[in-house]
Amino acid sequence: MKSPLLKKNQKMQELVKILKKSNDFKHVQYMNEQTEEHFSLMFMSTMVEEKIIHESILPFLLEGNFHRLEDVKKIVPLEEIEFSEDPLEIEKKLFNGFVVLLLEKEKNNYCFLGAHKEVGRTIGVPEVEFSVIGPKESFVESIEQNLNLVRKRIPVKDLIIEEQTIGKYSKTKVAILYLENMANTENVNTVRQRLQEIEFDQITDSSYIIQIISDNQNSPFPQLLDTERPDRVSSSIIEGKVAIIVDGSPHVLIGPTTLVEFFSSFEDYFLNWLISSFFRLIRFFAVMFSILVTPVYVATLSYHYELIPRDLLNALVASRMAIPFPPILEALFLELTIELLREAGARLPTKVGQTIGIVGGIVIGTASVEAGLTSNVLLIIIALAALASFTTPVYRIGNTIRLLRFPFLFFAELWGFLGIVLSFCILLIHLSRLTSLGRPYLEPLYPPRRVDFKDALIRLSFKHQTKRPLFLNSKKPERISAKKAKEKKDIDE
Amino acid sequence: MKSIYTAISILCIYLLLTGCVKKEILDEIYLIESIGFDHSKEKSNKGMIVGTILYPIYQPDQPPKNKTLTAEAHIKKSVLQEIQLQSANPIVTGSMEIVLFSKELATNEGVLELIDPFQRDPAVGSGLYLAVVDGEAKELMEGNYGIRGNATYFSNLIENNIKNEDLPKTNLHKFLFSYYQKGQTPFMPQLKRISKEKVLLNGICFFKHGKIVHTISPQEMFFFRLLVDKYSNGLHRVKIDEGEAAIRSIRSVHRFKLTNRFPKEVTVQIKVHGIINEYTGTKVTPKVIDSLQKEFEKEIDEECKKLIESFKENKIDPIGFGHFMKTQIRNFDLTDWTDSQFQNLIVKLEPDVTIAEAGVIE
Numbered sequence: 144m145k146s147p148l149l150k151k152n153q154k155m156q157e158l159v160k161i162l163k164k165s166n167d168f169k170h171v172q173y174m175n176e177q178t179e180e181h182f183s184l185m186f187m188s189t190m191v192e193e194k195i196i197h198e199s200i201l202p203f204l205l206e207g208n209f210h211r212l213e214d215v216k217k218i219v220p221l222e223e224i225e226f227s228e229d230p231l232e233i234e235k236k237l238f239n240g241f242v243v244l245l246l247e248k249e250k251n252n253y254c255f256l257g258a259h260k261e262v263g264r265t266i267g268v269p270e271v272e273f274s275v276i277g278p279k280e281s282f283v284e285s286i287e288q289n290l291n292l293v294r295k296r297i298p299v300k301d302l303i304i305e306e307q308t309i310g311k312y313s314k315t316k317v318a319i320l321y322l323e324n325m326a327n328t329e330n331v332n333t334v335r336q337r338l339q340e341i342e343f344d345q346i347t348d349s350s351y352i353i354q355i356i357s358d359n360q361n362s363p364f365p366q367l368l369d370t371e372r373p374d375r376v377s378s379s380i381i382e383g384k385v386a387i388i389v390d391g392s393p394h395v396l397i398g399p400t401t402l403v404e405f406f407s408s409f410e411d412y413f414l415n416w417l418i419s420s421f422f423r424l425i426r427f428f429a430v431m432f433s434i435l436v437t438p439v440y441v442a443t444l445s446y447h448y449e450l451i452p453r454d455l456l457n458a459l460v461a462s463r464m465a466i467p468f469p470p471i472l473e474a475l476f477l478e479l480t481i482e483l484l485r486e487a488g489a490r491l492p493t494k495v496g497q498t499i500g501i502v503g504g505i506v507i508g509t510a511s512v513e514a515g516l517t518s519n520v521l522l523i524i525i526a527l528a529a530l531a532s533f534t535t536p537v538y539r540i541g542n543t544i545r546l547l548r549f550p551f552l553f554f555a556e557l558w559g560f561l562g563i564v565l566s567f568c569i570l571l572i573h574l575s576r577l578t579s580l581g582r583p584y585l586e587p588l589y590p591p592r593r594v595d596f597k598d599a600l601i602r603l604s605f606k607h608q609t610k611r612p613l614f615l616n617s618k619k620p621e622r623i624s625a626k627k628a629k630e631k632k633d634i635d636e
Numbered sequence: 637m638k639s640i641y642t643a644i645s646i647l648c649i650y651l652l653l654t655g656c657v658k659k660e661i662l663d664e665i666y667l668i669e670s671i672g673f674d675h676s677k678e679k680s681n682k683g684m685i686v687g688t689i690l691y692p693i694y695q696p697d698q699p700p701k702n703k704t705l706t707a708e709a710h711i712k713k714s715v716l717q718e719i720q721l722q723s724a725n726p727i728v729t730g731s732m733e734i735v736l737f738s739k740e741l742a743t744n745e746g747v748l749e750l751i752d753p754f755q756r757d758p759a760v761g762s763g764l765y766l767a768v769v770d771g772e773a774k775e776l777m778e779g780n781y782g783i784r785g786n787a788t789y790f791s792n793l794i795e796n797n798i799k800n801e802d803l804p805k806t807n808l809h810k811f812l813f814s815y816y817q818k819g820q821t822p823f824m825p826q827l828k829r830i831s832k833e834k835v836l837l838n839g840i841c842f843f844k845h846g847k848i849v850h851t852i853s854p855q856e857m858f859f860f861r862l863l864v865d866k867y868s869n870g871l872h873r874v875k876i877d878e879g880e881a882a883i884r885s886i887r888s889v890h891r892f893k894l895t896n897r898f899p900k901e902v903t904v905q906i907k908v909h910g911i912i913n914e915y916t917g918t919k920v921t922p923k924v925i926d927s928l929q930k931e932f933e934k935e936i937d938e939e940c941k942k943l944i945e946s947f948k949e950n951k952i953d954p955i956g957f958g959h960f961m962k963t964q965i966r967n968f969d970l971t972d973w974t975d976s977q978f979q980n981l982i983v984k985l986e987p988d989v990t991i992a993e994a995g996v997i998e
Contacts, residue, residue, distance in 0.1 A: 444662045449730035449759055453788060456667070456731070460694035463663045470661065557650070559657050565649075 819958020879917025
């Protein structure tokens with residue numbers, strides 16, 4: 144039997160042997176000038192700030208008066224100084240930007256000095272969810288900065304931040320944020336448990352988490368809201384929701400969520416309620432339009448000629464006169480063209496991307512009409528439908544809508560309006576069964592909850608927003624007292 | 637396992653429902669907009685019906701071209717079959733606007749058999765217009781009216797006259813309603829071809845047992861509308877000593893009242909609100925308005941009575957007095973209504989004309 148001491152030493156040597164294969168691993172020997180103690184520093188040069196070593200660590204270690212490892216705390220002016228006897232800890236700390244201090248005398252004790260290097264971009268303007276009015280900060284990749292952005296918006300002790308590490312190799316830090324006496328414990332437990340149970344080698348982005356912990360992974364609908372706006376996150380937390388911040392991802396997840404939240408932009412809360420309600424209704428209309436208009440065109444032209452108004456017949460038939468394809472092929476051709484344009488536009492660098500617009504809009508559109516491949520009526524319809532699908536404030540749901548069009552199109556071709564109704568039924572069945580962290584996804588439409596309509600299809604004024612959303616089952620359902628929310632009369636009157 | 641079941645069920649739905657809907661691609665069908673029926677002219681085909689269909693050929697940047705096809709057969713559906721032999725695309729009835737019957741055919745043979753298929757066809761709506769042609773339907777349909785196609789022209793002509801002029805509301809639904817209603821007989825507007833590019837609405841034809849028995853002129857249409865339709869907004873000329881005025885009725889209400897049971901007497905109250913559109917005299921004074929009102933009332937009374945007398949003569953009841961009696965008298969017997977009881981009915985008129993406005997230049 145080896146003694147535990149020997150075993151530890153052996154482990155230490157093995158570790159150093161592997162580490163030495165990497166060029167950025169540094170192991171340097173020093174001697175204290177006063178006490179003539181021999182000590183060495185181990186660090187990864189890519190992870191530590193060398194300025195800190197030269198200015199805040201080395202001068203004190205070389206000139207200061209220390210005999211034991213514990214003395215370091217007194218002479219080195221750093222906040223993060225930790226001690227451990229576990230050699231396994233060395234690996235963890237090294238890659239987190241700590242400098243490991245080893246004393247010749249105390250081989251079994253290690254001291255870790257924090258000297259993190261901050262690499263990353265600075266906080267910028269939100270690009271996906273830009274709003275003209277309201278804060279212009281957006282999340283960045285560093286979890287510390289992101290937590291700071293949220294914390295400073297909710298400076299109370301009730302805001303709990305629970306961190307855990309997920310991913311066998313990526314060791315990604317993931318934080319759960321919630322308000323202690325606001326969020327439903329069940330929701331918090333669900334999130335915590337699902338995160339703990341994740342078995343995956345790497346978590347590169349919060350999108351991984353969305354897909355892994357979703358209630359139904361086969362659904363095209365996103366079941367957690369992702370946002371890059373700190374204001375949206377803090378407002379959701381105060382509503383009683385749970386937020387998940389993933390290190391390395393500028394997108395923060397919010398759950399539980401509902402379908403209507405994907406159609407509400409956070410700017411809605413910055414505008415007057417009448418205006419924002421109007422915009423919301425426009426968005427819902429745009430989404431329905433985008434999904435249904437091409438299938439309705441195909442169904443009407445293939446099956447239900449009776450429905451076409453008399454005055455429209457001339458325009459429709461005349462535009463289709465020279466086209467050799469049935470409506471479905473014509474529609475598919477244009478839909479695919481738009482998808483190709485979008486896909487190419489997303490892949491190309493910004494500067495080249497502008498050409499795609501010209502190529503797509505003018506060349507393909509006009510030319511295909513002139514060549515008699517598609518009718519100009521359909522061209523207008525498809526272009527409008529594509530435009531309408533971009534009105535969604537959350538990027539993720541926009542993609543879902545683009546995908547949904549194709550099954551509708553397929554069934555419209557098979558059975559006309561009967562097919563559209565059938566696919567709509569299937570969609571509704573799917574949506575009404577869907578849950579987000581166990582909470583109904585279609586709420587307040589199904590289950591119908593009258594109170595929650597105050598902030599769903601339309602947004603009523605703040606005077607009416609006296610209750611937290613019902614589906615969250617918050618510990619404090621009252622937001623403000625309804626009595627106090629009433630308008631107060633001017634004293635002069 | 638679950639997904640396999642889903643896949644199988646979707647496949648089943650697909651297979652079972654494939655035949656449920658018939659595909660009719662818009663540009664690969666002929667949309668009939670109008671059908672016309674005539675008597676066969678040839679002696680060998682006596683008793684057969686000539687059917688003419690009218691369908692538009694749509695062209696880019698041009699008004700649709702009118703095209704007609706004609707065939708002879710015994711009943712309507714076989715007319716369509718005969719015509720199908722001449723057409724390159726399937727013929728569909730879903731966007732039909734108007735059905736035309738030649739007056740000769742409608743007087744001698746009757747229209748009921750010809751109308752029957754339209755009320756059974758689910759693709760044909762009940763808003764379909766029916767009209768009689770003073771002359772030959774085929775000839776009328778071969779003309780060229782307006783830029784939107786002939787059928788659209790006919791139906792717009794009728795629609796416009798219903799909405800803004802003197803023609804009472806009429807369509808397939810109304811025709812069938814008054815046909816099946818006991819104590820009421822149906823009517824149809826009458827069209828006449830004037831030239832190759834002109835068509836005229838020249839009266840209303842009244843039917844009994846599906847055959848035309850009586851026709852009134854456009855001048856009488858105004859009074860007929862006052863009797864049958866709720867709102868009339870036709871124009872009528874009234875002559876008094878001081879001059880002649882054109883009065884546009886902006887609102888009219890008619891009400892029936894059973895005023896006496898032995899002998900049966902019905903009072904028709906007609907209230908007309910009108911404005912003066914045109915006046916040939918010097919100045920419209922309250923006195924002139926008063927005499928205009930009186931004169932108009934007198935005219936309504938006379939003309940309506942004349943109309944009702946003519947209906948009595950022809951043993952028809954398009955206004956529906958019989959139906960009205962049945963609503964007022966318990967166990968009212970309608971079996972010989974038009975032949976005997978209607979003849980003895982006393983109809984009194986109580987016109988009430990109010991002229992509300994005489995124009996802006998007062």
